[in-house]
Amino acid sequence: xxxxxxxxxxxAEIGFEDSRPLLEGCNLEIRPGEIVGIIGRSGIxxxxxxxxxxxxxxxxxxxxxxxxxxxxxSPRGAIGLIPQRLGLVQHQTVGYNVLMGALPNSSWLQSILxxxxxEMRDTTRKAIxxxxxxxxxxxxxxxxxxxxxxxVAIARAMVQNPQLLLADECLGELDAETARDIIGLLKAIVxxxxxxxxxxxxxxxxxxxxxxxxxxxxxxxxxxxxxxxQDETTALPQYRGDE
Amino acid sequence: MxxxxxxxxxFVLRRPILRTAIVLSIMAIxxxxxxxxxxxRLGDAASNLVIIAGEAWPPDFxxxxxRAAWAYPPCEMQTDWMCxxxxxxxxxxxxxxxxxxxFGMAMSLPLAAAAATNLSPPxxxxxxxxxxxxxxxxxxxxxxxxxxxxxxxxxxxxxxxMTMYTVGYLGKLQYEALEGVSREPxxxxxxxxxxxxxxxxxxxxxxxxxxxxSQMLFMFEYNVRxxxxxxxxxxxGIGWYMQYYLEPFKLYDRVLALVIVMYLVVxxxxxxxxxxxxxxxxxxEHIPRPKWRGTIVPWTESSDD
Numbered sequence: 001x002x003x004x005x006x007x008x009x010x011x012a013e014i015g016f017e018d019s020r021p022l023l024e025g026c027n028l029e030i031r032p033g034e035i036v037g038i039i040g041r042s043g044i045x046x047x048x049x050x051x052x053x054x055x056x057x058x059x060x061x062x063x064x065x066x067x068x069x070x071x072x073x074s075p076r077g078a079i080g081l082i083p084q085r086l087g088l089v090q091h092q093t094v095g096y097n098v099l100m101g102a103l104p105n106s107s108w109l110q111s112i113l114x115x116x117x118x119e120m121r122d123t124t125r126k127a128i129x130x131x132x133x134x135x136x137x138x139x140x141x142x143x144x145x146x147x148x149x150x151x152v153a154i155a156r157a158m159v160q161n162p163q164l165l166l167a168d169e170c171l172g173e174l175d176a177e178t179a180r181d182i183i184g185l186l187k188a189i190v191x192x193x194x195x196x197x198x199x200x201x202x203x204x205x206x207x208x209x210x211x212x213x214x215x216x217x218x219x220x221x222x223x224x225x226x227x228x229x230q231d232e233t234t235a236l237p238q239y240r241g242d243e
Numbered sequence: 244m245x246x247x248x249x250x251x252x253x254f255v256l257r258r259p260i261l262r263t264a265i266v267l268s269i270m271a272i273x274x275x276x277x278x279x280x281x282x283x284r285l286g287d288a289a290s291n292l293v294i295i296a297g298e299a300w301p302p303d304f305x306x307x308x309x310r311a312a313w314a315y316p317p318c319e320m321q322t323d324w325m326c327x328x329x330x331x332x333x334x335x336x337x338x339x340x341x342x343x344x345x346f347g348m349a350m351s352l353p354l355a356a357a358a359a360t361n362l363s364p365p366x367x368x369x370x371x372x373x374x375x376x377x378x379x380x381x382x383x384x385x386x387x388x389x390x391x392x393x394x395x396x397x398x399x400x401x402x403x404x405m406t407m408y409t410v411g412y413l414g415k416l417q418y419e420a421l422e423g424v425s426r427e428p429x430x431x432x433x434x435x436x437x438x439x440x441x442x443x444x445x446x447x448x449x450x451x452x453x454x455x456x457s458q459m460l461f462m463f464e465y466n467v468r469x470x471x472x473x474x475x476x477x478x479x480g481i482g483w484y485m486q487y488y489l490e491p492f493k494l495y496d497r498v499l500a501l502v503i504v505m506y507l508v509v510x511x512x513x514x515x516x517x518x519x520x521x522x523x524x525x526x527x528e529h530i531p532r533p534k535w536r537g538t539i540v541p542w543t544e545s546s547d548d
Contacts, residue, residue, distance in 0.1 A: 054434035074436065081434035087427035089449050100445060104435045111441055160435060 004067070005029040006164055006196045007053065009222075012062030014045065014052050021060050022048050026222045028215070030164070033190055035197045037207035040217030046200045047084060049217070050168045053198065054081045066164070077104025080162030080195075082170045086153040088141045095137045097152050099124045101159030120159075127155040131185060147178040154185045165189065167199040171206065183210045204229070299495035306500045311484070315397060328488075328497075329504045332474070332481030337508070339401040339473075339480050340466035346402070347409025348459050351375075354410065355417030356443040361429060362421060363439065372418070378411025387473035398479030405466050405473065413462050420454040421447050453523040460516045460523075467512050471505050481505050 007030040015022035022045035030036050040046050051057045053064060055071045066074040080101075081087070088097050102120040103111065110116060116124075128137055131151035136144065141152055150170055157165050167186070171179045187210070189195050201207040207214045208225075215222050216229070255261045310323040311331055318326035357363050358371040381389075386404035394400050424447050432442040448455065474482020485501050488494040 051430065054430065055436075056430050056433055076436035078436070079434050081431050083427040083430060085425070085427050087425075087429075087431035089428050089446055090425070091453060092449050096449070100432075101435075103432075103437055103441060103445060111444070156431075162435075166434070 004031070006032050006067055007198070008063070008065040008068070009053070009059075010063040010065070012052070012064055013060040014049055014057070015060055016048075016057070018060050022220065023217065023222070024220050026062070028222050030196045030198055032163070032196055033194045034213065035186070035190060035199065035211045037211030037214040038198065038200045038217060038222070039202065039204045039207050039214060040200075042202070044217045045220075046217055047168050049222075050081070050083075050166050050198070050200055053164075054079055054166055077160055078163045080157045080160045080165040082150075082153045082157060082165070082167040084169045084172075086149055086170070088149060088152055088156075090142055091140055093138050093140055094128060094133055094144070094152050094155075095124065097141055098128055098155045098159055101127070101156040101161075104160060123159050124155075127158040130158060130188070131155045146172065147174055147182070150174070150178075150182050151185070154182065154189070158185075158189055161193050162195060165195050165197045167197060169200055169202060171199075171201055171203070179206065186210075295495055298493070299499040301496065302500035302503055303494070303496035304500045306484075306497050307504065313487070315483075328484040329481070329501055332484040332501065333504060333508050335398055335401075336470040336474070336480035336482070336505075337467060337512075339398055339405060339478075340463055340470045342402045343405030343409050343466050343470075344459060344463040346406045347413055347462065350406070351410045351414035351417055352448070352455070355414045355421055356440075356447065358414065358418040359421040359443075359447070361424070361426070362443045362447055375411050375414040375418075378407055379415065380411075381408070383408040383469045383473055384476065387476050387478035391477045396477035396479075396483075401470060401473045401478035401480055404478055405470060408469075409462055409466060412465075413458060416458045416462075417451075417455060420451045420458065423454075424450040457520045457523040460520045464509075464513055464516045468509055 007028070009026050009028040012026040013021040013024050014026060026049070028036075038046060038049070048057065052059055053071065055074065058072075064071040066078065071079075089100065099116060099120065102116060102123060106116065106120065110120075125134075125137075128134055131154055133148060133151055133155070136148065141149055144152065150172075153170065165186075171182055174182065186197055186199070190197060199207070199211065204214070204216075204225075214225055216225055255265065306329045307327050308324050309328075310326045311318065311328040314326060314328070314331050318331055320326050324330060354371055354375060358368050358375060360368045363371070383404050386407045387400060390400035390403040394403065421443070428446045428450055429442055432446045437445075470480045471482045471485075474480035474484070475486050477483060477486070481501055481504075485498050488497045488501070
């Protein structure tokens with residue numbers, strides 16, 4: 001594994017108001033191909049942390065670096081985001097939503113004319129097939145189940161092929177079987193492309209099972225799980241992708 | 244007696260609705276006095292109405308059959324009814340409304356994206372909003388007067404006038420729709436590092452597509468209704484033919500026939516538009532389907548029909 005971190009957060013204060021940061025003294029490093037989980041109770045600032053790493057919110061202080069440079073200067077398409085409610089374009093088809101992942105790599109002319117290249121279309125088709133939605137390509141995403149919508153968001157990330165994928169509660173309240181399928185797809189992204197994944201999950205047992213490392217938000221900062229907590233969150237076989 | 248007056252006064256003061264009603268009534272009376280409105284004028288209007296109604300009834304539907312030799316632009320068709328004032332005027336009104344809606348939509352959509360605060364920098368959004376507001380300040384009739392002066396009488400002035408108003412009006416509806424789209428798809432696009440125009444083009448506009456299409460159809464309806472008004476100042480359409488009969492001939496029976504034709508066409512357009520728009524309204528299971536009866540005679544349709 002490459003030792004250079006793809007993401008590095010150094011002494012960052014995160015939040016919306018200087019006087020009342022949600023998180024303080026945050027330090028985090030993620031290396032290429034690593035899956036890191038973050039757990040924490042509701043409202044503690046997990047989504048705000050993800051949005052800050054995605055470059056949507058500026059840190060109040062400290063540094064958030066992508067491959068050693070400020071996150072705001074990260075290359076186009078290098079960061080992928082799967083938000084809590086997935087961020088699919090409603091009333092558009094599965095194919096449309098997945099193809100959106102190819103936008104960062106499209107030329108100006110292709111975008112203006114809405115003419116994706118044959119390669120983009122092919123990549124999109126393969127990603128849709130990889131998540132098992134070939135027969136839903138022309139179906140509106142509104143008509144899909146929660147699990148299927150998550151597959152669409154993952155297929156979009158596959159097409160985008162980011163170096164760092166941020167997934168905010170993308171497993172939600174899925175049943176164990178569906179969650180295991182989604183975890184399998186996320187692992188496939190890591191294995192095929194060496195993508196790093198930072199995933200926020202409210203379920204510590206599940207996170208501990210499939211992540212290389214699990215951290216927690218507690219006391220307004222990022223800390224590792226204690227030994228006791230690691231024992232409490234022994235991996236459950238139903239979430240193993242290799243079961 | 245004094246005690247009763249005082250009690251009544253206190254009773255009135257304690258009730259905000261009564262206080263407001265009294266203040267508004269005093270303001271209305273002062274305004275009427277300032278405008279020198281007298282009841283005798285209403286009496287004149289009533290007698291004029293009787294005269295006009297007598298001259299207008301029965302409507303002269305020859306406007307649907309006789310060729311309008313004086314039509315502008317000249318009609319080249321061989322069949323007389325196709326060159327009649329009603330057919331020519333209504334066709335022109337529909338054409339003006341159609342072109343104004345299409346041109347207005349094409350111009351307003353990029354402006355709306357620039358005016359939406361979730362898609363544009365705040366300063367640019369404010370500037371574009373002011374431009375859209377300025378376009379809305381003048382009603383289409385005043386725009387028509389301006390363009391009749393600039394390009395002369397005829398449908399071109401109507402198209403330009405209606406387009407200007409459409410841009411201002413539709414632009415406002417559109418930027419409000421764009422600002423109402425879900426935050427998350429836009430954040431996905433921003434995290435990808437996409438430029439603002441791609442975020443608007445591929446995420447915000449498709450997300451708001453249903454509202455945008457519905458608004459465009461509503462604008463077409465609106466333009467059909469107002470397309471008849473701009474004709475009164477020479478900007479083409481059925482209004483121009485009405486004006487021809489009104490001044491200097493005062494052929495009220497023909498004007499009434501044109502009004503009836505316009506009314507029928509407008510309700511047909513409204514009905515088609517309502518039905519098409521209802522396909523684009525989200526969560527529309529609680530919205531009753533429009534009915535012909537309710538459109539033609541609105542008060543016969545109850546709200547829970």
